[in-house]
Structures are given as structure tokens and as C-alpha cells.
Amino acid sequence: MAIHGIWGVMALSSFGVGAVFFPEVEVGEVNDPGGGGGAVVRGGAASPVGGVVRRGGGVSPAALVREATVVLSDLDIEALGERMRTAGSPVEKRLAFSKLLAGLTAENALLVREQIADMDHRSGEFQEFHYAWGAVAGAEAAMFGADTEEDDMSPALAGWASADAEAALAWFEKLDLENNPAFDALLKERNIPVSDLKNHLMGGLVRGIAASDPGRAAGLLQELVEGGNDAGYGMMRSVVDAVLRGGTKGAAEWAEEVPNEKLRYVAMEEVAGRMVRKEFDEAIEWATSVADRPEGGGVVANVGAAMARKDPGGAMEWLGGLPDGNGKSQGIGRAMWQWTERDAVAAGDYLSTMDVGSARDSAVGAFSRRLAQEEPQTAVSWAETMEDDKGRILALIHAGQAWSRQDMAGALDWVAGSGLPEEVQLKILTPEEER
Amino acid sequence: MRRTVFTNVLWALVTVGTFVAGSKIAGRVVERSGGETRGVSERTVVSSAGTVAVDEGGKERSGGGGVIEPLEVGEAGLAPVLTVSELVAHSRDVKKALPLNQEELTALVLESIQSGDPLVRRAAFDRILEEMASGHFTAEQAHTVRGVMHHNGATGEQWRLFDYAWGANSPADAIANLEQIPEQYLGGYLSNMLPGLASTHPGQAIELFRGLEEGLQGKVRNRLYEGLIDNDLGMATDFMYSSVDTSKPNNWRPMDQMAREVVKENGIESALEWAAELPEGPLRGNAWSAAYANWASRAPEAAVASIMEMEPSGDRDQAINGFVSALAGQDGEAAALWAGEISDKGMREAAQVRVGQQFFKQDQAAAAEWFVNSGLPDGAWARIAK
Numbered sequence: 001m002a003i004h005g006i007w008g009v010m011a012l013s014s015f016g017v018g019a020v021f022f023p024e025v026e027v028g029e030v031n032d033p034g035g036g037g038g039a040v041v042r043g044g045a046a047s048p049v050g051g052v053v054r055r056g057g058g059v060s061p062a063a064l065v066r067e068a069t070v071v072l073s074d075l076d077i078e079a080l081g082e083r084m085r086t087a088g089s090p091v092e093k094r095l096a097f098s099k100l101l102a103g104l105t106a107e108n109a110l111l112v113r114e115q116i117a118d119m120d121h122r123s124g125e126f127q128e129f130h131y132a133w134g135a136v137a138g139a140e141a142a143m144f145g146a147d148t149e150e151d152d153m154s155p156a157l158a159g160w161a162s163a164d165a166e167a168a169l170a171w172f173e174k175l176d177l178e179n180n181p182a183f184d185a186l187l188k189e190r191n192i193p194v195s196d197l198k199n200h201l202m203g204g205l206v207r208g209i210a211a212s213d214p215g216r217a218a219g220l221l222q223e224l225v226e227g228g229n230d231a232g233y234g235m236m237r238s239v240v241d242a243v244l245r246g247g248t249k250g251a252a253e254w255a256e257e258v259p260n261e262k263l264r265y266v267a268m269e270e271v272a273g274r275m276v277r278k279e280f281d282e283a284i285e286w287a288t289s290v291a292d293r294p295e296g297g298g299v300v301a302n303v304g305a306a307m308a309r310k311d312p313g314g315a316m317e318w319l320g321g322l323p324d325g326n327g328k329s330q331g332i333g334r335a336m337w338q339w340t341e342r343d344a345v346a347a348g349d350y351l352s353t354m355d356v357g358s359a360r361d362s363a364v365g366a367f368s369r370r371l372a373q374e375e376p377q378t379a380v381s382w383a384e385t386m387e388d389d390k391g392r393i394l395a396l397i398h399a400g401q402a403w404s405r406q407d408m409a410g411a412l413d414w415v416a417g418s419g420l421p422e423e424v425q426l427k428i429l430t431p432e433e434e435r
Numbered sequence: 436m437r438r439t440v441f442t443n444v445l446w447a448l449v450t451v452g453t454f455v456a457g458s459k460i461a462g463r464v465v466e467r468s469g470g471e472t473r474g475v476s477e478r479t480v481v482s483s484a485g486t487v488a489v490d491e492g493g494k495e496r497s498g499g500g501g502v503i504e505p506l507e508v509g510e511a512g513l514a515p516v517l518t519v520s521e522l523v524a525h526s527r528d529v530k531k532a533l534p535l536n537q538e539e540l541t542a543l544v545l546e547s548i549q550s551g552d553p554l555v556r557r558a559a560f561d562r563i564l565e566e567m568a569s570g571h572f573t574a575e576q577a578h579t580v581r582g583v584m585h586h587n588g589a590t591g592e593q594w595r596l597f598d599y600a601w602g603a604n605s606p607a608d609a610i611a612n613l614e615q616i617p618e619q620y621l622g623g624y625l626s627n628m629l630p631g632l633a634s635t636h637p638g639q640a641i642e643l644f645r646g647l648e649e650g651l652q653g654k655v656r657n658r659l660y661e662g663l664i665d666n667d668l669g670m671a672t673d674f675m676y677s678s679v680d681t682s683k684p685n686n687w688r689p690m691d692q693m694a695r696e697v698v699k700e701n702g703i704e705s706a707l708e709w710a711a712e713l714p715e716g717p718l719r720g721n722a723w724s725a726a727y728a729n730w731a732s733r734a735p736e737a738a739v740a741s742i743m744e745m746e747p748s749g750d751r752d753q754a755i756n757g758f759v760s761a762l763a764g765q766d767g768e769a770a771a772l773w774a775g776e777i778s779d780k781g782m783r784e785a786a787q788v789r790v791g792q793q794f795f796k797q798d799q800a801a802a803a804e805w806f807v808n809s810g811l812p813d814g815a816w817a818r819i820a821k
Contacts, residue, residue, distance in 0.1 A: 003439075007446035011453045018457030059538050061546035065558045088665030088700055089634055091564055091600050098561050101554065124592070128553050135554070162552055211551030245549040247587075278588065 072103035074111055081115025097125055104129075106137035121150030134159030134208075139171055142201075146182045154204035161208025165216070168205055175201075199231040206235045210242040214254070217242070218267075222260045233266050240270040248275040252286050261295060269298025276306035287331075288322065297327035304331030305338055312339035316350060320359055329362040336366040344371060351382070361386045368395045376403035380414065393424055400428035534571045537579050544583040547593065560593060567600045574608040577601055595627045602631030602662075606639055625655045633662025637670060657692040664693075664700045668709060679718060687721040694725035703730045707741075711750070723750055724757035731761035752777045759790050767794030771805050787811055791819035 072080070083096040100112050112129065119126045133141035134156035142160060145153030161168040177183050177194050186192050202224070210217035217239045224232035243251045248271060255267035268290065275283040287303040290296030300322065307315035315335040322328045339347040347367055354360040364386050372379035376399055383395035396418075403411040408429070415425045535543070540563070547560035563580060566572055584593060601609040609628050616624045625647075633640035644652060644659050663671035671693070679689050698706040706726045713719040730738040738758055745751040755777050763770035770790040777783035787809055795802040799820075806816055 003442065004446075007443075007450065011446070011450045014450045015453040015457035018454040059542040061542040061559055062555075064535070064539055064543055065546075065555075065562050086701075088661075089599070089603065089631075091568075091596055091603070091631075094596065095561060095564065098557055101557070124553075128557065132554055214551075242551040245551060247549075 070099060070103035072100070072108060074108070076103070077108060077111050077115065081112075084115060085118075101128065101132045104132050104136060106140060109133045109137060109141065121152065126150070126152070127155045130155040131159035131162070131208075134161075135163040138164065138167060142171075143182060147185055154200060154207075157201055157204035158208035158211075161205045162211045165205075165209050165213070168208070169220075172201065172205055195231075199229070199235075202231070203235050203238065207238040207242075210239040214239050214243045218258055218260075218263065221263060225260060225263060233262065236263050236266045237270055240267050244271065244274055248279055249282065256290070265295040265298055268295055269302060272299040272302040276303055280306070284318070287327075291322040291327050292325060294326055297325070297330050300327030301330035301334050305334035308335035308338040312342070312347070313350060315339075316363070324358060329358065332359055332362040333366040336363045337370050340367050340370040344374075348382075356387050358388065361388050361391050365391055365395045368399050372399040372402035376400075376406055377410070377414075379403075393420075396420065397424060397427050401431035404429055404431050534569070534573070534576065535566050537576075540566075540576060540579050541583050544580055544589070545587060548584070548587050548589055560596070564596065564600050567597075567604050572605055574605070574611070577605065577608055577612075594623075598624060598627030599631035599634075602628035602633075602640075603635045604631075606632050606636045610639070610643060622651060622654050625651070626658045629655055630658045630662030630665065633659055634665035637663055637666050637674075641674060656689060657696055660693045660696045661700065664696055668697065668701070672709070672713070676718065681717050687717070690718045690721035691725040694722040695729055697722075698726055698729045703733070715749075720749065720753045720756075723753035724760070727754040727757035728761040729757075731758045735762065747778050749779070752779050752782055756782055756786050759786055763790040763793035767791075767797045768801055768805065770794065771802075771809070775809060784811060784815070788815055788818050791815075792821075795819050 077100065080096045080100050084093050084100070087093045087096065100115060104112055116126055116129055130141065130145070130152045138160045141156040142153055145156055157168060177187065177197060183197070186197055187194060206217050206220060209220065218236070221232040221235055221239065224235075240251065240255065243254050251271045252268070252275065255264065255271045258264040258267050272283060272287065275286065283303050283306070287296070287299045291300050300319070304315050304319050307318060312335060316332065316339075319328055319331045319335060322331070336347060339350070351360070351363055351367060354363060364382050368379040368383040371382070379399035380396060380403060383392060383399050386392035386395055400411060400415065403414070411429065415428055418425070420428070543559045543563050547556050547563065550556045550559065566576070580597065584597065598609070609632060613621070613624070629640055629644065632643065640659060640662060644655070647655070660671060663674060675690060675693050694706060694710065697709055701709075703726065710719065710722040710726050713722055727738055727742070742751065742754050742758060745754065755773055759770040759774045762773065767790060771787065771794045774783065774786040774790050777786055788811070791802060791806065791809075794805065802819065806819065
């Protein structure tokens with residue numbers, strides 16, 4: 001009897017445990033997602049979520065974030081949209097929008113889009129929506145943008161490429177913009193050149209691929225530029241953006257390994273531009289280490305210019321100590337330009353202390369170019385002291401043209417006695433209108 | 436012996452059966468998705484739709500979400516399904532849920548900054564916001580998050596949301612943090628935190644605001660209004676009336692700021708309804724004027740249509756006053772003509788001079804021609820043409 005008693009108690013306890021701690025659940029009515037009932041949430045094939053499962057040796061953020069699939073009815077969508085528009089708290093607005101994104105499907109996308117239709121197309125939410133739509137609906141999301149005024153094709157393609165790069169790229173490669181009437185609004189009514197549109201769409205794809213595989217994105221750009229399309233250099237910036245999210249040091253190392261030389265230059269320059277804003281000492285260290293490399297020119301230039309904003313004399317001293325090369329020349333040019341803008345007298349005084357050579361020529365060239373707008377005669381005088389013939393001629397043309405615009409008679413007098421070649425004199429005396 | 440074994444096996448089966456029965460009876464029907472079943476091999480935790488904040492009276496305000504208890508896979512391997520209301524109800528049990536530890540918070544912040552996927556970044560930061568509203572978010576957790584955000588380049592928008600949420604959900608900690616904020620960040624921190632604080636704890640926000648030096652008050656006043664309006668427009672209006680010295684003739688800026696916030700938060704129609712209910716006086720005029728200035732900058736045709744439907748009145752004068760202020764920068768001539776419609780002489784002339792200055796910058800000859808028939812005294816031209 002005792003054994004039956006014990007088992008009886010265990011059976012009853014087991015019933016209670018099942019009821020309290022492990023209930024099976026069912027979908028309820030969808031009514032108000034605004035704070036009461038509403039959207040059905042289904043637990044998907046998700047990882048354990050934080051606060052419950054502790055893992056030794058590192059945390060996966062994905063495991064901490066809600067992974068449930070949200071199913072939204074039309075009423076839910078409209079209610080969330082209303083909450084997004086009317087909630088006072090920016091946190092409430094954000095979470096309502098996040099819920100819309102979580103429940104976004106190919107079927108309900110248009111209704112969700114209606115909820116954000118009044119938003120600026122440049123806003124983060126607008127872009128994120130189209131990204132999310134692209135990720136779930138691919139070509140359908142991308143092609144929707146062909147008929148709209150807003151810039152929504154690019155983020156949709158980015159989203160698609162982030163979810164399925166192969167499919168997105170295959171679609172793009174087969175795209176015949178000129179002969180597809182879906183693009184008439186963009187090409188014929190808005191007169192966007194075919195190549196510009198194609199590059200714009202490619203930019204979206206690159207951005208999406210770069211989010212998870214910057215190396216692959218850089219590879220695509222390498223094919224693009226080696227095929228003669230220079231737009232790839234501009235697109236490199238979005239790849240660098242993705243890499244920079246992991247920190248500037250890692251980005252610098254990554255940029256140095258980009259196979260194509262010109263793309264490598266762009267990548268390194270872009271990283272340097274960000275690095276100087278956040279890790280200035282690291283930027284100087286990096287620039288010093290790459291100054292002797294051709295692709296280090298942009299790095300040195302960015303760092304030199306940034307340094308010159310705080311300490312122009314210090315910047316010139318640092319640049320003067322670097323090995324000769326494109327980077328040093330560019331850096332000196334940008335630093336001297338900055339200095340001249342702020343204090344032309346001090347900049348000129350410093351030039352007087354420089355030894356003749358390529359560094360001085362770079363400095364004088366920048367000084368003359370910057371000064372020409374206000375004091376063309378002084379700019380001409382300085383340009384005449386440059387050692388390198390080619391550089392001197394270019395600087396004299398620039399300063400001389402500025403002189404001609406301000407005082408043609410004076411410029412004529414000077415040119416007549418300058419000894420400059422005739423074609424150079426003609427260029428000086430027939431300046432183009434300043435933009 | 437055999438009988439004992441048999442008995443035990445039988446009871447074991449009964450025990451398992453009662454467990455399943457309890458689970459089924461207490462739970463809900465499992466949904467089948469598209470005729471397929473989905474299995475979950477791991478425990479799944481799902482967070483709810485919104486945050487839960489607690490106000491000064493201990494009353495909860497609906498908002499965001501919290502972490503809820505994990506749900507196990509149903510018997511048939513089907514994923515558990517809950518309605519949002521059930522999730523919100525679960526989220527109110529957050530005290531039972533484990534708070535995110537330092538490592539987890541750090542991982543989430545880094546993900547919210549570093550992930551290349553904007554949706555992943557969003558989800559990670561949302562999780563932090565939900566944790567902040569969970570009721571067990573501590574000062575230590577907040578400092579962990581802020582430290583990681585600071586060292587890893589969090590965006591301005593992330594700072595704004597974090598500080599807002601901190602002020603709204605953990606007012607004591609957020610206020611205490613003022614003593615630790617470096618001077619150069621104080622204004623920015625207050626701009627972010629004060630509206631959150633005001634949205635849930637208006638009394639504390641007002642007290643904090645009144646303790647600030649005047650220059651800083653001027654910088655964050657509209658942010659205070661934003662939060663007070665989020666909480667209750669009537670209370671925000673009362674604060675306005677109690678804090679502005681209407682005996683100073685040019686003290687229009689506070690009400691102007693407030694009116695613009697009301698338009699921004701509640702829309703132009705609500706703002707006009709609110710302005711119409713204000714007591715007569717200079718503040719009402721300021722509100723009316725500011726609301727129409729804002730409307731004119733967004734939808735000038737609608738603003739004009741509204742003015743044209745108004746009977747001549749002080750309100751109409753203020754509406755035109757605000758309207759022409761916004762219009763003058765784009766179309767000085769039209770603004771000058773409209774300014775002439777103001778019935779109150781003093782207000783009309785002041786408005787005409789103000790818009791006339793803009794008109795003069797745009798077209799000196801046309802402005803001179805307009806001035807001749809404007810009704811303004813000759814001496815006014817010197818102020819317009821300076």
C-alpha cells in the first residue's frame with residue numbers, strides 16, 4: 001500500500017508540475033497589439049535567450065535577442081503604425097516600429113509601408129524597412145522602388161543581398177534596365193542615365209554583402225574597377241563602413257590587405273579619416289608606418305590635415321620627418337592649405353624656414369593656391385620660388401588666372417616680363433569663370 | 436518480484452501521463468503553421484511587445500517589453516505560441532527573470548554598434564531598452580552599458596534613447612549620474628535624460644530643472660516640455676503658466692518653445708485645439724502664433740485656408756503673425772501683404788517691419804513699392820532697409 005501511496009503522490013505532483021511549469025500554449029484572438037492582446041508570437045527555432053542560459057566562455061548576442069517570429073494581422077499593423085505615430089516616448093515609437101519589422105512578410109509589406117509612408121526617405125526607419133523587406137521578398141521589394149520617388153531600391157537590394165547574396169547578384173546580372181519598361185519612370189521620366197542607375201543599384205548590393213562579408217564585397221568591387229567602372233572606388237566607402245564597425249585598428253589591418261592597389265588606397269584613406277576623429281595617436285602611429293607606401297598617401301594626408309587643425313607647425317614638423325613620397329607631399333599640401341586659411345602670415349613665415357626641395361615645393365604650391373583667392377600677386381611671387389618646373393608652372397597658372405580675374409592689366413604686365421612659354425601665358429590670361 | 440516491477444512500471448507510466456495531462460489541460464492548443472509542424476530543440480524565451488515602466492504612484496504604464504520565462508517545446512515538437520497579451524502578462528513577472536549580467540550587456544551593446552546588419556543592431560539595442568524597463572535594471576548595469584557605448588562609438592540616437600529610457604525607468608540612478616557626468620557632456624545628457632524623466636516623474640523633472648543655472652535651463656527647457664507633454668499636456672501647460680513671468684513683455688520664448696513641442700508631439704490640429712483653450716493673455720497669443728508659424732513652415736496652403744476661415748479676432752491676428760514669420764524667409768512679398776491683414780495696429784506694424792526686412796533683402800525695389808502703400812509711418816523705412 002505504501003508504494004501505491006508514494007506513487008499516487010508523485011502522479012499528482014507530476015500533474016501539477018506539467019500544468020504550472022510546462023503548459024502547452026495555443027494561439028489566442030488577435031486584437032490589440034498596443035498593450036493588451038494582439039499579435040501572436042510563435043517561438044521559433046531559436047537559441048536560448050539571455051538571463052536563462054548562461055554559457056561559459058563567451059556570450060552570443062544573437063542568443064540574447066528575441067528570436068520569436070511575430071505574426072501580425074492587418075489590425076495589428078495599423079495599430080502599431082498608430083502607436084508609432086502618436087506615442088510620445090521615443091522608446092515606445094521605436095519598439096512599435098521594431099515590432100512591425102519583426103512581423104514583416106512579403107504579404108503584409110505594403111500595408112506596413114503605409115505606416116511609414118510619411119517618413120523622410122532618408123530616415124533610418126525608412127531605410128531599415130526597405131532593407132527588411134528586401135531580405136524577405138527579394139526582387140519584389142527591389143522592383144517596388146522602380147515606381148517611387150524615394151530612394152528605396154538601394155536599401156531593398158542591400159537587404160536582399162544580406163539575406164541571399166547569390167540570388168541578388170544573379171538577378172542583378174540579368175537585369176536589362178534599358179529594355180525593361182518597369183524602369184521607364186527612372187530612366188525616361190527622371191532622365192537618370194542607365195549607368196548611374198546601375199551603379200546606384202550595385203552600391204546597394206555591395207552594402208548588403210559587406211554587412212556580413214566585406215572581403216567578398218571588396219572582391220566584387222575589384223572586378224568592377226578592373227572592368228573599367230570607376231564607380232567602384234566610391235562604393236568602397238560602404239565596405240569600409242562595415243569593417244569600421246569592428247573598430248579602427250582591425251579596419252586598418254583589413255584595409256592594408258585589400259588586393260587592388262587603388263581600392264587599397266581608398267580603403268586606407270577612408271579608415272584614416274575616421275581614425276583621426278577617435279584615436280588620434282593611433283592614427284599618427286599608423287600613418288608613420290605606411291608613409292613610405294604609395295597607398296599610404298591618403299592616410300598621411302588625412303592625418304596631416306587633422307593635425308594641422310590643432311597644431312599646424314607641429315603637423316609640418318611631423319610631415320617633414322616622413323620619407324619622401326606621395327603621402328608626404330599630399331600631407332604637406334593639405335596641412336599648409338589648412339594653415340594658410342587660418343593664419344597666412346604664420347604659414348608664410350614657416351615657408352621661409354624650409355629648405356629647398358620637394359617638401360618645400362608641396363608646401364609653397366598649397367600656400368600659393370590658397371592665397372591666390374585673396375592675394376594673387378603674393379601667390380604668384382611665392383609660386384615663382386618653386387624648384388620643380390612642372391609644379392611651378394601649374395602653381396603660376398593658378399595664381400596668374402586669379403590675378404587676371406581681379407586685375408587683367410596687372411596680370412598682363414607681369415606675364416609680359418615673366419619669360420613663361422606662350423601657351424602658359426595664354427592660359428593665364430584666359431581664365432575660366434570661377435565656380 | 437515480477438509483480439513489483441510491473442506495478443512500478445505501471446505507476447511510472449501513470450505519472451508521465453498525468454504530467455502530460457496537466458500540461459495539456461493548463462495550456463493552449465498548439466498552432467500548426469501551414470500544415471507543418473515546427474520543432475524547437477532548445478528552450479525558447481520570447482520577449483513581449485512593449486516596455487513596462489512604473490510611475491511615481493507605482494502605477495505601471497504600458498510601453499515596452501521584458502524578458503519572460505522560458506517556454507519548452509510542446510509535446511508534438513511544435514513551437515509554443517503566445518498572444519502578445521500573454522507575453523505582456525509574462526513580462527510583469529520579470530522579477531523572476533534573471534537580469535542580464537555584465538558580459539551579456541557588453542555583448543549586446545557591441546552587437547548594437549558593430550553588426551553590419553541594421554536589423555541585428557536594432558534588435559540588440561531593443562533588448563537593452565527592454566531590460567531597462569524590466570524593473571530590475573540597476574545602476575551597475577547602466578554604467579556597464581554606458582561604458583561600452585562610450586568606448587565603442589555608440590550613435591547619438593542610441594545615447595538619446597538610452598538616457599531617455601534611464602530617466603523614465605530609473606529616475607534616482609539617472610539623476611545621481613549627474614554628479615558623475617563630465618561638464619562637457621552635461622548639457623547633452625540632460626537634453627536626453629530630462630524628457631524621459633519628465634514623461635514618468637514630472638515632479639522630479641521640474642525640481643531638477645528649477646535647480647539648473649539659467650543658461651542651462653534655456654538649453655534644455657524645450658526638452659523638459661517634451662517630456663511633460665508626453666506625460667500630460669494639461670500638467671505641462673500648468674507648469675508653463677506657473678513658471679513664466681508674463682509681466683516681462685518680451686518673454687515669449689518659453690511658450691513659443693512649448694507650442695512647437697505640442698505641434699511636434701501631438702500634431703497641428705491638437706496644438707490648435709490646445710491653444711484655443713488657453714486663457715486670454717500674452718501666453719495664449721504666443722502659443723497661437725507659434726503654432727501657426729510651425730504650420731506655415733510645413734503646410735502653408737492649409738495654414739492659409741485655416742486663417743481665411745477665421746473671423747477677425749485676436750486669435751486671427753496671432754495666427755497671421757506666426758504665419759508671416761514663417762513665410763517671410765521664402766516669400767517676403769506675400770508675407771508683407773498678409774501682415775497688412777492684422778487688425779491690431781501695434782502687432783500689425785511690428786509684423787510689417789519684421790517681414791519687410793526680409794522682403795527688402797529679397798527685392799529692394801519691390802519692397803520700396805510695397806512700403807509706399809503699407810500704411811507704415813515714414814520712419815519705419817529706416818528699420819526695414821538697414
